Amino acid sequence: MSIDVEPLFQPLHVRGLTLANRIVMAPMTRNFSPQGVPGLDVAAYYRRRAEGGTGLLITEGVGVDHPAALGDAGLGESNLPHLYGEAALAGWKRVVDGVHGAGGKIVPQLWHQGVMRDPGTGPHPQAPSMRPSGLWGPTGRTSSIAPAYIERVQAPTQPMSESEIQDVIDGYARSARHARELGFDGVAVHGAHGYLIDTFLWDETNRRSDGWGGDRRARTRFATEVVRAIRREAGEALPIFFRFSQWKQQDFKARLATTPRELEEVLGPISDAGVDVFDGSVRYFDRAEFEGSPLNLSGWAKKITGKLSMAIGGIGLDRGFYDSKRDGRAGGSDNIELLMTRYLRGEFDLVAVGRALLNEPGWTHKLRHGHELPPFDEARLKELH
Template identity: 85%
Template sequence: MTRTDVEPLFVPLSVRGLALPNRIVMAPMTRNFSPRGVPGDDVAAYYRRRAEGGCGLLITEGVGIDHPAALGDAGLGESHLPHLFGADALAGWKRVVDGVHAAGGKVIPQLWHQGVMREPGTGPFPDVPTLRPSGLWGPAGRTTSLGADYVERVIAPTRAMTESEIQDVIDAYAHSARHARDVGFDGIAVHGAHGYLIDTFLWDETNRRVDAWGGDRRARSRFAAEVVRSIRREVGDAMPIFFRFSQWKQQDFKARLANTPQELEDVLGPIADAGVDVFDGSVRYFDRAEFDGSPLNLSGWARKITGKLAMAIGGIGLDRGFYDSRRDGRAGGADNIELLMARFNRGEFDLVAVGRALLNEPAWTRLLRHGHELPAFDEAKLQVLH
């Protein structure tokens, strides 16, 4: 690749009050290196290296919101997940933010509530109940990468969330957005995908409520919209809000929120109206059409139907998506980037989120821009911060 081939990715972009030098975004990826929920100097250095490598925006790994049931074991052996409350954690995140800013970068946290995926009795507050919109974890026997032992432990129905519990979680998102603003983050990202709490309000398999929080697609979007609205009230007009959504769930890789563009508009319309600036349509591979009759991918459709900015994700810089075969993937090389640029140059999306390729090589953005060969992927680097 030559510099000219990818130069459109290096045109600056402003999103509300956030001025980005380029369109490359570090995707949120769970790292599990924050003992007691507190990011240390190693985490700060990890993020700073990506900013030094030229990445225009960093989105942190999922960060537990200020709610006792936000984090626990989700069947993935996670025990050092970061959170965004408490003096020690906030001081840790301030070091992260200051380091990224000193390197000339921008960074936003991905606010996260595991919801049904949290195994009861785990996490910082093991005695609190796990929260489920309708008491349902999800359907049994679907395609998933989760261990059978974990699924067996969590599959039994529980009680549904109460009105007060719903409001408590909405308030907790607002509290954590305020914390993010106060420590100097540049915006907010909301994890509304992959079968976690917000997503289980959106999904008909897990939201069977008959009150104002359930019903048709637009009604099931109310919880997500209220979360976004609460965040917007806290952070004001200048900070952008990103929102991640997905068709697939960890409970069911073949799940779908929408089978047509109109159905997707029903899902995303209320969330867009609540104050989202950028939609992040999480797919396993970016170069796949979402609906028959159009080449647009999921993020492209989000952009088309909401008029908001969109961010592509899924195997960028690699030759396969995360769950498509082996999870490592080789460097994608010219073909992968050419497919990406063809879609970007058509105006399908505005930002591109790079995941494992940036874990593999902190300077990936600089290497791409200057036409250097992109390094082969080394799965061992997933196990360390570097």
């Protein structure tokens, strides 16, 4: 590959974190942590990506310290990791130490499944699932979720009470404190894809008339309180990353905002609460978000908030993750050339690579040195690779 990618290999400083380059491993759910505890295999998985030259690793979604944070979410048997409890924290300490030993940096993605949790599953099956207004979301929309799962979860439940909302916020705070104490290099927040934070932002699932609902700005209150709580416990040196999305698992065509002004109403308060990097999750990084501008979702996040942003969506491959066929050819020179064009004009500051890095731990090294980039095989999703 003759494209000059060296600009991606310049360092970046974010609060007290210095990254050697701009390549980030995107968070990817793997289901390899029995009883929520990451083992030696998980530590080796992350270390290999650090050894492959990737500047920052964002972990798979990690359940926060709240009993309803994790369940099966339609995944079947759940081996999702969490960030609380002596055994899990010891496992994550091994992960952090291994990545640091390989010269890498790593942050956990704090996750609460919220409405997407299958009731009666997870480490605390007796705990009720958390829903802002008791609504799972609209049915009959474009989605890849199994109909049997939707049938189980679509019935309305009780809205979250004030005390339940505060309990969840406190759970995020405790897990952020654990992240700092374990030596993680920052904290990432999963605020996308129809999970709990996202359902507070979305008008289809937040119909509250109290201080946690209302117009777009009012619906950001839960997200901002989570970010503030994380900042208090993580301290001033650790950066906070925030993933958001227009689309939801309940509805791939959903939109939080249809104009840049509406997007500012969503992201402005979250930015002010203490976010350092926005991660606008899309299927294709090279698609314009709003008519009249070529900027993608992360590009608009940077323009609106003035904060750093991270591109994601099929980087290194030729298909989006939720396409009918997830396997993808290596993106080749066209994919990387489009990426570099957007990067060099300052649209985003970091580049998040998902399945390509899952498939090849040394992808970053291969990109830099012009080696052939391999295609993705979906079977790799179930390998201890």
